[in-house]
Amino acid sequence: MSRQIALLRGINVGGHNSFPKARQLALAESLGFRDVSVLLQTGNIVFADPGTPPEETARTLQDRIAAELGLTVPVVVRTRDELAAAIAANPFPQAVPEPKNLHVTFLSAVPADTSRLDALAPDAFAPDRFRLTGRELYLWCPGGMGRSKLAAAVSRAPLGVTATARNWNTVTKLLAVADA
Structure with missing residues (x-):
């Protein structure tokens, strides 16, 4: 089904x-x-x-x-x-063992304008990283989300679409519920 x-x-x-x-x-x-x-x-x-x-x-x-x-x-x-495709597309497989530090932001559509997100200098936020892949924005913050300057910067980069984030635990549990 x-x-x-x-x-x-x-x-x-x-x-x-x-x-x-x-x-x-x-x-x-x-x-x-x-x-x-x-x-x-x-x-x-x-x-x-x-x-x-x-x-x-x-x-x-x-x-x-x-x-x-x-x-x-x-x-x-x-x-x-x-949802299964979003899980398979995870660009940060090394983050899976610490699922609370890996988030997926689900977007209602592919953003037409990503210039503010593109303007973020990745090296300025290391070791935190993000990647936009279609309608999913992956955010990995090895030191935790609460202290991450990248998490704050990404949340301030308007994409012009509806967005809602879930941690990796929740994402994988949702797939398990869908498959039950």
Whole structure:
């Protein structure tokens, strides 16, 4: 069975945009999604592919969240195969043993303008590194994300698309849920 994964941005983080796990499940099921699982509280919903393009599924979820909860929550959706391809494309395989230091930012589209990201001098942030590959931005910070100047610089480089990040643990667990 084909699956889609909805990645909600900025919910249940620091007490903002409260959207409990049980409510996420109920909302997805109210949209007619079948075989729904919610991983963690931070907005990772896996469900049977509803037969709509991921971009349309994202809009449907965003609209329903706004209507029912009054929250503006950006949503990025990937198919199971797109998620698997993002995992396979990891440009930093050496980072996998420390998965909390490797993040993938999922983008709603390939950015049209990457000039601000391209302007970042990689050597200035070593050993931290990043790479944009299509609709995924990989960020590896061996010393941790909290102290990383690169993580802060990358987050300030607007790409003009919806973006939401997950650490490597979450990314691989989402694929496992999609495959279950």
